[in-house]
Amino acid sequence: MQHINILMVDDHPIIIEGYQNTLMATKNDDQVLVIDTANNCDTANELLQKASKEKPYDVCFFDISLPSSSDGSITSGEDLAKIARDILPNAKIIILTMFNESYRIHNIIKEVSPDGFLIKSDLTSMELAEAFQHILSNPPYYSSTVNNYLKKSITSDIYIDDINRKILHLLSQGIKTRSLKEYIDLSMSAIEKRKKQMKLLFSVEDGKDETLLEEARKKGFL
Incomplete structure (x- = not known):
């Protein structure tokens, strides 16, 4: 059996519930999913720190817009993803966000280089299930908005810092x-x-x- 430890971070509990239900309903027969959830930066950071000392996560899902940590040092899912990259080097990092502005997409890819990048407005439960399995075996997986943006910026010969x-x-x-x-x-x-x-x-x-x-x-x- 393949035990997969997962962290899901989103400030809307109903969205996390949807992700969980989708993954549980579509997982492979030999997969056992153990899912922790967090609705804000503080809780997520505590879980990440704990995981780095005990049982590391295999996959982390981060929403970008989240309530900041109480000390103000972690302000978004992007910050959490950087922490995860640092202390859980083998974890697959998946970004889920409503943001579809190319400036934001470019920054996240540059700063985090996520294994999965999904724009919520592109997402169906089928795509989430497909993305999850794809990322486990052969990352990265980017949803269509991200791919289209990347194609545009790669074909453009204009360099903008x-x-x-x-x-x-x-x-x-x-x-x-x-x-x-x-x-x-x-x-x-x-x-x-x-x-x-x-x-x-x-x-x-x-x-x-x-x-x-x-x-x-x-x-x-x-």
């Missing part, structure tokens, strides 16, 4: 250029310079931010 991605992301959220320095540790002139470079890269001829965002979207950077 993380600061430029952040500038694009903030502008797309309606943040005005003059307020960007509140979010990014750069001078106003450095931010303006980066915007000019991006407008050249994306061949924005009318100089407008809206056109820059439109071009960035087309090429999968937003």
